[in-house]
Amino acid sequence: MKTITHLCLIRHGETPWNVERRLQGHLDIPLNETGLSQAEQVAEHLPDLPYTALYASDLTRTRQTAAPLAKKTGLLPIVTSRLRERHYGILQGLNPEEMLSQYPEETAHYDARTPSFDAVNGESLQSLHDRITVLMDRLAKQHRGEYIILVTHGGVLDIVHRWINQQPLDTQREFPIPNAAYNWISHNDEDGWKIEAWADRSHLANTLDEL
Template identity: 50%
Template sequence: MHTTRFCLIRHGETDWNRERRLQGHLDIPLNSHGLQQAEQLANALARRQLQFAALHVSELNRARQTASAISQRLGLPLQTHPALKERHYGALQGRTFDEARQHIPHVYRLHQERDVHFDLQGGESLHGFQQRIMHFMQQLAERHSGQQILVVSHGGVLEMVHRTASGQGLSGARDFPIPNAALNWIRYRDGEWEIEKWADETHLDNSLDEL
């Protein structure tokens, strides 16, 4: 099989990112800074004259808004997919961690302990989330074998890809950044994922890390 190369992008900033509030499947739009980041991102990709075969995007609005600027600059149609949505955070959605600690301490504790099979009361477990994301990523890799593609999605999605490619399990704390609108390069060949370059922010003024 030929190598498939991915440029993975977390959406631009939202007001809830700034408030450190968990969004999950809730459809929060970009704020003004996030829209600016989307333009900076699109300009950087155009300036580097990178060639992409396709643009695959989460169907949530914050990802589609980010990808829209790229689509216009690079002339690539948006292909949206529910499989690229953020993790469903169940009872945590719409809350900050401080609010969760106060109001739903049992859910907060199991989340912080990274119980990989806990579904956050109606959401997705870490194990189920990783299975969803990596199944779809492999489908994209095989569909675009030998090509270079763009994927615009969410912090949790990028975390699952990084953990898979680096061989890191789900139970340990995250030790790598996932900034809004940064460039993250990975490749897939013969069933193996490999990270090339992660969290390239050289085109941005400043960017928030994932929760």
């Protein structure tokens, strides 16, 4: 019988900068009122399963999203910088129009998803991929056969989806990454990683997709 590890990955709730379409990256932007409501909905409608661990990025928006989940599950959040969003370097804090106006060359690389591009002292897609995939494999071993929750960011979810489906980093995204949706993946030693359900937002009235 296969021993399956189940992971529920959740992007943080809505922030003011999500609405303004600004790259947040490592900048510590809190949830807005909609995001706080989404966090409550995530916890209220979370399937009743025997969760053993709750992980969250150390940024405010993810910790705020994880707080109602901690109350629901009784788990103390394990806060880690390894689940942070990609660092977007000089592009952080800008919306698409400002990016193009102020940094046209860098924005071209960002739009083309050049894997080695680090946005000047930021983090490249390849570096983000390596950071996240190493973490995911470690968590699968550490929590073998368990149910765990990860509260993280859109860029992280982008990497996870592409990695499991063996999609290249430099192709345009063709799958949704909404705020506060459930993304279920699983792992077993025989078959490896699998996406079970993606972008389940049935518990939400409305939600924005990742920039």
